[in-house]
Amino acid sequence: DAKTTQPPSMDCAEGRAANLPCNHSTISGNEYVYWYRQIHSQGPQYIIHGLKNNETNEMASLIITEDRKSSTLILPHATLRDTAVYYCIVRVALAGTASKLTFGTGTRLQVTL
Amino acid sequence: GAVVSQHPSRVICKSGTSVKIECRSLDFQATTMFWYRQFPKQSLMLMATSNEGSKATYEQGVEKDKFLINHASLTLSTLTVTSAHPEDSSFYICSATRTSINEQFFGPGTRLTVL
Numbered sequence: 001d002a003k004t005t006q007p008p009s010m011d012c013a014e015g016r017a018a019n020l021p022c023n024h025s026t027i028s029g030n031e032y033v034y035w036y037r038q039i040h041s042q043g044p045q046y047i048i049h050g051l052k053n054n055e056t057n058e059m060a061s062l063i064i065t066e067d068r069k070s071s072t073l074i075l076p077h078a079t080l081r082d083t084a085v086y087y088c089i090v091r092v093a094l095a096g097t098a099s100k101l102t103f104g105t106g107t108r109l110q111v112t113l
Numbered sequence: 114g115a116v117v118s119q120h121p122s123r124v125i126c127k128s129g130t131s132v133k134i135e136c137r138s139l140d141f142q143a144t145t146m147f148w149y150r151q152f153p154k155q156s157l158m159l160m161a162t163s164n165e166g167s168k169a170t171y172e173q174g175v176e177k178d179k180f181l182i183n184h185a186s187l188t189l190s191t192l193t194v195t196s197a198h199p200e201d202s203s204f205y206i207c208s209a210t211r212t213s214i215n216e217q218f219f220g221p222g223t224r225l226t227v228l
Binding site for chain 2: 036038041042043044045046087093095096097098099100101102103104105106
């Protein structure tokens, strides 16, 4: 799986948008970009994933650059409960198989009042 | 979303004893489950891949005789830490894969403290 690079930490004011970047310059054509987050002392929580088109769900939006070498996770209105470590992972996601996830160091997002 | 449980959520044991951690997929069948370990302020490290009805595949550096994995059914995998020592104290997290869509769903984790 391709390696990802994320800033170690970010701050965001409550109510503002949190934009978390991720570089994945060696991503392959069949690898998806996944985002998970881990709130302290809990298991990781799936947020969103995409291949090349931008994606949006009830939690967040994912913007993938046209060359797919980087992406940005957007939390449109961050709350204190969004304080967590956010992991960007690239992996192949073939239906009918089970591919492992390789976690990097992630970005520690601190949402403040 | 799919639900994965772990039991116990927290365990404290004496050095030299063995501890069993259960991982269950509650509303789907999981042919593959993964076990991770996380030390304080570090990321998750994959320990092994558990496939139903077959032997687990361990990552490099993980002792298979110390971390026994059994995946006897499509909804249950167990991790047994044998002869636990203080350095085995960690947060153990499992995930279960819904193979039809190749998505992993994580359990809440088990905090092991070995005295």
